[in-house]
Amino acid sequence: MCLGIPGQIVAISDAARLMAVAEVSGVRREVSLAPVVEGAPEDLLGRWALIHVGFAMSLIDAEEAARTLAALRDLGEAQETLEAMAAGQAALEGRA
Amino acid sequence: MCLGIPGQIVAISDAARLMAVAEVSGVRREVSLAPVVEGAPEDLLGRWALIHVGFAMSLIDAEEAARTLAALRDLGEAQETLEAMAAGQAALEGRA
Amino acid sequence: MLRDTHVTLAHGGGGQAMRDLIEEVFTAVFAPPGMEDQARLEDPRLTVPGARLAMTTDGFVVTPIEFPGGDIGKIAVCGTINDLAVGGAEPLWLSAAFIIEEGCEVALLRRVVASMAAEAQAAGVRIVTGDTKVVGRGAADGLFVTTTGVGVIPPGRDLAAGRIRPGDVAIVNGPLGDHGAAILAARGDLALSTDLRSDCAALGHLMEAVLAAAPGVRAARDATRGGLAAALNEMAGAAGVGIEIDEAVLPLRAEVRGLCEILGLDPLYLANEGTLVLFVPPEEAPAALAAMQARPEGAGAAIIGRATETRPGRVEMQTLFGGRRIVDMLVGEQLPRIC
């Protein structure tokens, strides 16, 4: 399933071999930064990456994530308004 | 302790490789006849040999064994006579 | 006198070495009554008219032998106490049989034995008889412990899965999957590290407290191997009811969730060693929940669902996302899914 999971780079364990510690909900695992490192490995501390089979395969683009989420949130808010309206309507009808 | 034990050759298991079955009190084990075979392995069927670490190391010389035993038996009989005499003597003395 | 630092086959051979091992490592700590081949026991509760004797056994094979939150000895005592307790029995006596791999550290054995003795004492149970066997290197995985428990079920008490009725409320005493997740991480072959600890605990006192507060408890199970899913399926099958649980209220630690995401596992199937699920009539549910929450081993207790009339024998879950799915028995072993 190409199981990939967002994890945060919390430590550099072996800079020469580009190895770091990634954390997912408190679970830590050593991963290779090879696919995502460009400058010094330390620069990635605190960054989130998509972790797959022990490699940080892709850095997560926080802005893109926020953009997608914002769109979804807008949808959700619109939906809540709709639902509230529907509930109000139903209540009115029930009272009638 | 160079544990060696008299066993009887009861079967030839692999004539080409000089392997036979030796039996000690009903316990059977494959042994090599290499040290003791001269003619055909089958000639040794029924013979007794000194068995050590899976080899028939020496054929037992039945005549020599009988000779040693006879000497020991003679000693034993002499001893029994002596013991009987001693017992008789003791009995006589006890009665006295 | 036992001089060896590691167990050898001699310690299982029936000779002096074995006697030394047994006397110094085991009986010195367990202090069983007498030194005959069998313990000889009496308890007034057993002779009360209508009382029944309860007996259960489990083998324990956990790897690693010591892990965050416990060790094989602690599980061996707790697991068997729990199997008695979930039937409403008051645990009285345990036996403990050890199968030890040649090369096992004597110091490890001492730690395991101390852990068993402490756990038994805390639970008010005596380890009355035992056995040790030593097998050659490679013929066992360090140490296996089999415990058997004998307890007494007071007259009139009858917990049984078959008694669960539609409408009964399902309660667990704490977070799910801690043991399975902690063990998986502790094993090290997946190189995952966490702060998780096994939930390993004896639940005899908890069960007594719940039964005092909610005498109508229908049935209880400890959700060990196969996790909550196995316990619920077994109960649904035995009672001929459906069971519905709600994903949103399942108590789950963040790290257990994380580990499951990383390895493609389902926490409903992770093993527990100190987690029970019980069914109570709805009117007693608040009392049962409160009685649990009043004890440390029930601090995380939660109502997680209920028995239903629909789909007898089936367990279903309302997903967080608003869908429904069947929670079946595990097929085969749960394997990490990665690629």
Next chain:
Amino acid sequence: MLRDTHVTLAHGGGGQAMRDLIEEVFTAVFAPPGMEDQARLEDPRLTVPGARLAMTTDGFVVTPIEFPGGDIGKIAVCGTINDLAVGGAEPLWLSAAFIIEEGCEVALLRRVVASMAAEAQAAGVRIVTGDTKVVGRGAADGLFVTTTGVGVIPPGRDLAAGRIRPGDVAIVNGPLGDHGAAILAARGDLALSTDLRSDCAALGHLMEAVLAAAPGVRAARDATRGGLAAALNEMAGAAGVGIEIDEAVLPLRAEVRGLCEILGLDPLYLANEGTLVLFVPPEEAPAALAAMQARPEGAGAAIIGRATETRPGRVEMQTLFGGRRIVDMLVGEQLPRIC
């Protein structure tokens, strides 16, 4: 439905495969009472005033799993019955916990289980609860079985090694070392073949017959690991008496002698699985011996020695050759001596 011919880890994983294995292989044959996590038991003998409960456990790890004269299941049932019986207890119930190595044949499990059920039935004992665990290939040696027995000691009965007095007569129920010798040969790594069969047998009925004929029996032990030597040393130590046995009257099969000669072993240290040694006051010795000899599992019974006042705690043997030697506990394991 169980389709596999070999056990895999899935059969221990807590899911459907495990349920199938347990139901089809174990509970279908043992037919335990109920399917809760613990057996719930009653027996009128337990509530007789003065009756005591006896409890004992043993792990069984024999290699090979099946051997001439028995299998691990038969020993697991007989051994635990015997540990109850030698204390004067009437065996009532057994638990059985299986630790199974991945790859174990299901057909082998079925044979072992059938053998246990048959042996238990013949002995009048019920297997009331059990457990199965599966461990990875290489983490166990095929199959381990741990049984725990519960029995009842009738009021007034008190067999204990500490009760042996100087002058008491030592009796064994049959030839020594058959099990140890048969197993050694059956293992095959020394490439020895014999017609020997293990003496594996349940001795509950034998003990009842002896106790009926000779109620003054002081103590009994089954001479398992460590052989007759271990049992006698243990008894001499507990009673503070000397024990003297006579090599000339020890029941020993020719093949056991032969195997011991070949491998430099001492038959006094070979294991038995259906051989007990008991001490009776001299006046009851003929009755005890006759009661044994009247049963098939005591047909080879013999008086082998007696307790003495001299050298308390020490076991000595009058040798065939007229000398005397100390029969000590085994030091370490008994290893073949060859070179």
Next chain:
Amino acid sequence: MKYAAEFRDPTAARALLARIAARAEGLGATRARPIRIMEICGGHTHAIFRYGLDRLVHEGIEFIHGPGCPVCVLPMARVDECIEIAERPGVIFTTFGDAMRVPGRRGSLIAARARGADIRMVYSPLDALELARRNPAHEVVFFGLGFETTTPSTALTIQAAAREGIGNFSVFCNHITVPEPIRVLLEDPHMVLDGFIGPGHVSMVIGIHPYDFIAQDFGKPIVVAGFEPLDLLQSVLMVLDQIAEGRAAVENQYARVVPERGNPVSLAAMADVYERRPSFEWRGLGEIDASGLRIRPAYAAFDAEAKFGVGYGAPGRPAAPEPEAEGCACGAVMTGRMKPPACPAFGRGCTPETPLGALMVSSEGACAAYWQYGGARAAAE
């Protein structure tokens, strides 16, 4: 869990479901004449069932479960070869847990382990390499399995082994690529698909352009999607939008993870270590041209096929692909022509305990997912 929990919000889901329903209605989709969207990736299939999306979306939307589970499509012959290698004395055979249950002619890796082969589950090819460092007297073989998502990790591991000169490590390479089977599906005259959900984790490596042919050559919309339920629903909506607007394009719903051109380091490592095989067998689909990778001769020292003389080209290896098991309808299910419960074997001869076909093997196979989450049995009741 950051970047995961946020994408599971039920309120947003309801909104997406409402928009999807509206679009479906607008397009005239009905249960009898649905819009068929293939999620290519097994991970997506799994998420659809785990969250019950198939039952939540408008009844005019039908999910067709594609061939994107590398475990499901692994052919018998390759499993047999795994076991052949694993049973060699001195070999430690390492694999992801996913592959343990896949049946070969001589049973699965689980069965081989039960027979005594030293087979270990690892989380990463790096763990296999570490085993090789620690067991110099053994040959450690890693079962390289997976699509483009996983392929770079194996390539990077082989490069590391070569750099360190580790002589007792090799990879049994079964890496396959996503675009080729999609082309095969699209070329099928019985093709019934209206659009695709693209595997986001594959695109995080290869980017989105390898799918251009789907839109350009076959005129079908494709949206590269993330794995959370909102990702999937949003992607479904994006596909429907394209259909409604008469467009066919490659769109990227998963921009937080997927760069348009993929990951250059991973692509370089793959190009360095692997070359395309002329063809590779897929369970249920047969041989597909240029759909598999093999290790280049320069890295032959790390190629288990070369080291052990097994695999394509080995003497005695049957040339033709394994025929599908009798009564197995995997091909029809995988190409969207049949739903799993319609297969005559489903739940009878074929269950996750005793899988007959590819799609029952992995929990990401469509049939297994139907089974596990009760879609089928609940429907049957």
Next chain:
Amino acid sequence: MKYAAEFRDPTAARALLARIAARAEGLGATRARPIRIMEICGGHTHAIFRYGLDRLVHEGIEFIHGPGCPVCVLPMARVDECIEIAERPGVIFTTFGDAMRVPGRRGSLIAARARGADIRMVYSPLDALELARRNPAHEVVFFGLGFETTTPSTALTIQAAAREGIGNFSVFCNHITVPEPIRVLLEDPHMVLDGFIGPGHVSMVIGIHPYDFIAQDFGKPIVVAGFEPLDLLQSVLMVLDQIAEGRAAVENQYARVVPERGNPVSLAAMADVYERRPSFEWRGLGEIDASGLRIRPAYAAFDAEAKFGVGYGAPGRPAAPEPEAEGCACGAVMTGRMKPPACPAFGRGCTPETPLGALMVSSEGACAAYWQYGGARAAAE
């Protein structure tokens, strides 16, 4: 048991004991000034204690237990080398059970097995060779241990391996010879021995003439004896007869098994496979010239010392023999100058469970035999 039980008849024993007593009296032997007869062989030591002969013979006869237990005299360094070999990956190390408990500097083979080494007990070197046939991926090493009785079996096994071309079998050779240490004992100025019981099973291979020097050069009687109690008593009597008659000859009590010139096949195999080492270390006795055998270069492929680079001449091997353990009196006991219970360590620091010296290691060691059969403790009570 034929050829065994007959030689255990108590009546004949009483007769022999009476004759021995008469001879001892005639020679004026007393407990304080005994006639000291060394049984060279550990098998004889064992039989003496098993049947209680030491307590049955006239008090003027004292058995001195010689160095003829190959297990007792195995030096620490060789045990260490066994373990070094056994711990190599891929090695199956095979040995007679006898050697399992002998302590080296890193503990015994039992301890090494408990630490994980693959060490197996066999009954015959042929069984080790069979293991090699069945485990072609492993190197099977046989621990060749013993005197001339056992040496031919190892030689014949090596010849068989060479004939069959079995490449994964080798022998770690520790075979030693009986005559050389006897000469060392006899050359000792503190020597107190009056005669010898010769090891019958050694002579069944080498015949009786290798002992000629004992009679001819040192004027001591020696009788080659069988292993049953009557054999031993008869041999004692024959030694006493020689003393009484003022003779010193090599006599053969064990003619049913021992041919005067030994076994030609065995002698030829030994000559083919082995050559003498310049010297070899004996525990408790130190280095003895020409007392050990090694595998000839022609059979180097079967020589574990050559294959693994261990043993005499290996880099880093200490040249000097191991000093005796602190407080150990084995040298004095083995040369007949001290009885085991007189050793300050006996039963205190040194027991069969935790042997300090060589003679407590094997149940054929004098100290172990004293301990096991209670001679010492019974005497102490």
